Amino acid sequence: MTVKVLNQGLLTSVQDLGRYGSQKYGVIVSGAMDKYSLRVANLLVGNPEKEGVLEITLLGTSLQFEKDALIAITGGDLLATINNEKASTWRPILVRKGSVLQFQSPLKGCRAYIAFAGGIAVPEVMGSKSTYLRAEIGGFKGRALQKEDVLEFGEMNEFSTSLFHKLEKSSEDFTWAVNYDALINLQQTQTIRVIRGTEFDRFDDESKKNLFNEPYTLTTQADRMGYRMEGRPLSLAKEFEMLSEGVTQGTIQVPPNGQPIILMADRQTTGGYPKIGQIISADLPSMAQLQPTAKIYFKEVSLEEAEMELLKKEQIINEIKIGIRFKELY
Amino acid sequence: MSDCFTETIMKPLGDSALIVQLGEGISPSIHQKVQALSRLLNTHPFDGFIESVPAFNNMTIHYNPAVVYRTQRNNYSPLTPFQVVCAKVNELVQYVDETQSMETRVVEIPVLYGGEYGPDLDYVASYHQISAEEVIRLHTQGDCLVYMLGFAPGFPFVGGMDERIATPRRETPRLAIAPGSVGIAGKQTGVYPVETPGGWQIIGRTPLDLFRPDLTPPTLLQAGDKIKFVQISPEEYQAYKEKKK
Known part of the structure; x- marks a missing residue:
């Protein structure tokens, strides 16, 4: 099956769970900003969790299907329509040949994901299908999608095929859908949990207090690489020399102007700014769904809590996985 | 121990x-x-x-x-x-x-110094009140060690450059630095693998690809390598470029 891009929208790219194993070469991880939505989208169409999907940003993307296709749309609610009727999300759907899928406007959240049964047929580069925009590798020809691009899909497995036939016979969407409330938060004012960063103790007392008591706003300088935040400036108790060292998604680093930057999927592999905090993995997908001007409060949690929250979310995804298999049986 | x-x-x-x-x-x-x-x-x-x-x-x-x-x-x-x-x-x-230390790999990096490809060579020379030739001599004689890669794919953080040519970064960073550009920033020297903005003093350019995503490993340099910069002529630079095609 194939799909033609009628309009690329703000930014549409192929992403999977990320390109790991090459950070020591300075090769960034990339991958979906909201990994929970990516994983669930794949599970819904019977793909392996890490398969490449399309990441849609805010609005404008429009795709035409050149064959019947089994897909799932997850992530933020960007008012997806199929032939101008609201599309069902967070469940497997059958899109008929000739149909046009459009993302009209961001009602809730910032990024939507489309998984196609069989996956997107693009070659893996360094073990991943993710698009590394700056180095122009991976994904679809190393770049964001453009008008007139045609995407090909892989072979459907047995499970995908059986879902496909079920939907084909009934001519109606499934009545069930995955409840994402326990996985991601699409609110534009929310509390994000943070553990202390490696240089937390280097900051002055007021900054340590401000980080966890004052709101920080997402500026318009927010993209896949990182979010520049605006709020009470944060400052070191005493200047010190920092050497570049490893960073990761969710690292909150503070450049000399005192306004924190949160590193996201396309972050560099290393950084030289002091790290005041680290967003817990369980809250990163919610972070990925924030739009510019969103307001967040950071709440301090312990490392143990962060680990527990992460394990809880893994448990939820596991239950969703089992649930989907179960639904398919009956 | x-x-x-x-x-x-x-x-x-x-x-x-x-x-x-x-x-x-x-x-x-x-x-x-x-x-x-x-x-x-x-x-x-x-x-x-x-x-x-x-x-x-x-x-x-x-x-x-x-x-x-x-x-x-x-x-x-x-x-x-x-x-x-x-x-x-x-x-x-x-x-x-x-753990036995591995044998150190010495990687030769041919560089065309100065001119269009090394617009800051004369600045570095005048900053230290030495000739451009002397800057090149000191740069090619350094005992340079790749400590780590980061910032961009294949970008080496290199220590061991002769401190007599250590030069502060440019006050205004350039918006785009061509791949292969060889630069100095403080006591560090390095090579830009991909086009990025940057504030380093650019003294030359290598015809080699530092980032080659279709090969394993995907970078010319790895942490632990020693670098030997070698001066080449514009003709040799061209010959390298021709060979790559």
Whole structure:
């Protein structure tokens, strides 16, 4: 099956769970900003969790299907329509040949994901299908999608095929859908949990207090690489020399102007700014769904809590996985 | 072996990575330890290990806490994922000093200095009140060690350049620096693998590709390599470029 891009929208790219194993070469991880939505989208169409999907940003993307296709749309609610009727999300759907899928406007959240049964047929580069925009590798020809691009899909497995036939016979969407409330938060004012960063103790007392008591706003300088935040400036108790060292998604680093930057999927592999905090993995997908001007409060949690929250979310995804298999049986 | 049994400092970098500190400052001996730990981790990875990223005096270890948790639960261990990884890494650190250091690879990097490709060569010369030829001589005679890669794919953080040509960064960074550009920033020298903005003083350009995503490994240089810069003529530069096509 194939799909033609009628309009690329703000930014549409192929992403999977990320390109790991090459950070020591300075090769960034990339991958979906909201990994929970990516994983669930794949599970819904019977793909392996890490398969490449399309990441849609805010609005404008429009795709035409050149064959019947089994897909799932997850992530933020960007008012997806199929032939101008609201599309069902967070469940497997059958899109008929000739149909046009459009993302009209961001009602809730910032990024939507489309998984196609069989996956997107693009070659893996360094073990991943993710698009590394700056180095122009991976994904679809190393770049964001453009008008007139045609995407090909892989072979459907047995499970995908059986879902496909079920939907084909009934001519109606499934009545069930995955409840994402326990996985991601699409609110534009929310509390994000943070553990202390490696240089937390280097900051002055007021900054340590401000980080966890004052709101920080997402500026318009927010993209896949990182979010520049605006709020009470944060400052070191005493200047010190920092050497570049490893960073990761969710690292909150503070450049000399005192306004924190949160590193996201396309972050560099290393950084030289002091790290005041680290967003817990369980809250990163919610972070990925924030739009510019969103307001967040950071709440301090312990490392143990962060680990527990992460394990809880893994448990939820596991239950969703089992649930989907179960639904398919009956 | 002096500090073999002192407790290694390990700091959590969030819930899915940690930083192992192996010394302070920048020195070839600490770098050896980082390299040794890197090799040990690759030959003895623990369950849930994803990858390690070496830096000047520490190493970041990325892991999957859910996999670590599953493994330790099967072993009836009461430890948290971070504690499990700390214990594993601590075990390996004990062997760091005993690990044979690998033979150092010397990578020659041909450079066309000055002119259109090295617009800041004359500035660096005048900054130190020496001739451009002297800058080139000192740059090609450096004992340069690649401590780590970062910032961009294949971008080496290099120490050991002759300090007589150490020059501060440009006050206004350039918006685009061509791939292959060889620059100086403070005591560091390096080569830009891909086009990026940057504030380094650009003194020349190499015709070699530092980032080659279709090869394994995908970068010309790796942490632990020594670099030997070699001056080439415009004709030799062209010949390299022709050969690549």
